[in-house]
Amino acid sequence: MDADVRQMTWTELEALCTNLEKACSKQLRGEEAAAFAKLASFYGAKKEVKDNASIADLVALINADLSEGYARANKEAAAANDRGAKRALLWGEKSSKLLKSLLARYEKQGAALTENTGVFVCEICGFVYVGEAPPDICPICKVPSFKIHPVRKEAI
Amino acid sequence: MHAARNLRLCTKDCVCLFICPTGATNTENGQIDFEKCLDGCRLCVDACSSGAIYLVSSTYPKPQPKEEGVVKAIFDLARSKAEQEDVARSISEASDDAALRQICSVFEQSSRIIGEDLWRESGYIIAQSEATRTLLKTMIKEHGNLEGFPLEEVEELLSRLS
Ligand code: SF4
C-alpha cells in the first residue's frame, strides 16, 4: 500500500521527503539527498498556519495517539510480526509520552520549567530531555549523546 | 560498491593511503574518491585499524512487503504527528514568549523525528524502491505544475533511482 499523495497535508509530504533525504545521506548519495531536500522545502514553504492553535489542541492530539493510535498500530504490527514497525512504534510511543509530560509540566510551571536549564531532543528517536546536559546514551534508542541536541530559547 | 570513510572514527594514521591501488583514499576533503574506488576491493577496509572504512552497496535488496493493516495504522500516526507539528508551529508563530516558543520548537522537532521514523517503517526505508518511484511520479503528476516545484531535480532523481 502506497502513501496517497492527494490525501496528504503539505507537512506530511515534507516529512516523507526529509525521511528520504536522510535515507540517501546514510548511503552517501549526496545528490539524491539534495533533491529530496529541495522537494521537502517546496512542500515546507506551503505549510499553513492554524488560527487559534493552543497547547490544549496539542494535548488532545497526543492523548489520542497514546490512547488509540499507538494501541491500534501496536496490535497490527504484533499480528503481522513486523519487527521494523514494532521498533518504530516502541520508540515513538515512548517519545510521545515524554512530549505529553513536557506539555503537562509546562502548563503547570510555565517559563520556570526551562528558566535555568536546557532542553534537548534526540535526532534519532525524538527523545526529549529537560536538564543541564543530556544523558550519555539516549534512554530510548541508545544512541550516544552526540546525537542529542539542545533546542535554544530564542528571543524574537 | 565503493569504500567510504567515517570521518568521526578516522585517526589519520594513513595506512589506507599507501595501501589503495588507485589513490582513492588520498583526497583533499578527507572522504574517499568514490569514482576512483575499484568496486570495493576492500584492501583499505581490512587495513584500517580504526575501523573507519566501510563498503557502501550500490544495490540493495527489495524492502520486505508490509501488511496493509500495519501501514494504514502507521500512516494515521504519521498524519497525527504532522498535525502536531503544524499546531506547535502555529502556536509559536503567534507568540512572542521565548519559553513557549522553545517548548513548541521541541515539540515540532520531536514530532518530525517520530514522523520520519514512521514513514521509514511504512515502506519508505530506502529511496531505491518501487514505492518511492511511484511517490515521485505521483508528485510530478499532482504538483508538477505548481510554482516552485523542482521538476528537473525530481525527474533527474527518478532516473538516478531507477
Ligand atoms: S587507515 Fe583508517 S584511520 Fe588511518 S587514515 Fe585511513 S581511514 Fe583513517
Ligand code: SF4
Ligand atoms: S576499496 Fe580498494 S580501491 Fe576502494 S578505496 Fe579501498 S583500497 Fe582503494
